[in-house]
Amino acid sequence: MKTLYLSCTLLIAAPLSAAPNGLETLESSVELLESDLFSIDLWSMRSTQTLGDWELETGFSFTDYEIDYRVTDFDFFGEDTIINEETYSIDLTASRAIQDNLSFDFGLSYRDGFSSYREVWLDTFFDQHYAPLEGVEGHELYENFDASAYGVFTGVRWEYLPANAIASVTLSRIQDNVSPGYEIDFDGIRRGELVLATTSISFVTENVLTERLRSRAALTITDTSAREIRYAGEIALNAAIGQNLIWRNRIGAATEDPQYDAHFFDTAFEYQATERTAVYLQGRHYEDSGEIENALLFTTAAPALDNDSVTLGLRYANENWTAKFAYTYSESDFAPTNLNVDFFQNLYVDDNWTNFQFAIGKTF
């Protein structure tokens, strides 16, 4: 698949000097996230194009999961294995100005495969433990489902103070066809939800506060089937504190009844080293209270998590080309669990992660 992706990239990149009419930007990136047990590669392409009164944005991505799946000593039904999974996704957004300073967006998205390495790991766990249980009541519910999702969204964007302030509202609906979880007790096997439908509404405003301050605030309200409403928000403030120095700050939080809370903050300094090159250093802290669960015997919910990261990045831009390289080092620390009954201690494992990003783009 990587070969196919690279071939597609070259096919698109080769005629860059003779780009199709209306093509405005073309970007490509690769991102590699790795720890001792997990490896996730993300390859992405994105383009924007003008067609008459419409502006189209198209995105394609491919994610490759490689997991060193290890079972615990007391897991007699599981076995160590190497997991490889691939996920493809595509999205299309169409925008059109409906008045001066007011535009309308409409978009579609589709994903074939899992959206996270945790899902891949848990799918393998359930497959190893429930597929062999033929004859147990409820086993007819077991099936190795494929994960996928499709979504639709629409929104409006209003530049209510020209060149100074923008507000947008976006409404989206996503249907996730998940690989479900299973549980067993004296009544037999039970299966979790097969489909999770999510409706969300987002409010975003971005403002130029002064000649040296730019801000962004976002609030998202999300309603997912069989769950309480989740509220998530973030505020970011960027400050030009010198001729060549920028200070970026962001805080965010999410909450969902009855007991889920998450919050993060990050801060970064960016130095404009030359006319075309800038370097930045970012620190970030994230923590959550652990996933909400009501399992019968053995919980699969992630325990509380702390994650600390530091990023060193390099940005390059000239008249037509932009590029970014970034390296991030992270330390994840999960809250302790009862290791004698925790089948998932090799999934929710304290680990050190590295992330390499490289992105390049051309403006026509």
Next chain:
Amino acid sequence: MVLTATVFLAGCETVPAYRQEHVSKAGMTFSDSLTGSNEASLTAQLEPGSQTSGGAQASGCSACR
């Protein structure tokens, strides 16, 4: 809180475009593009609660959210 909201919605002053040299720099803008974003696309893999958009947190667990 009202003051904070007002500042974030309307700014401290209206800054004409010709005086936006500093706030127009690449590092000062907010972007979702692959080269312009300051956040890794895979951040949500490590920090599932930091997503402020997207679909359900489908963990593959029958009881987890």
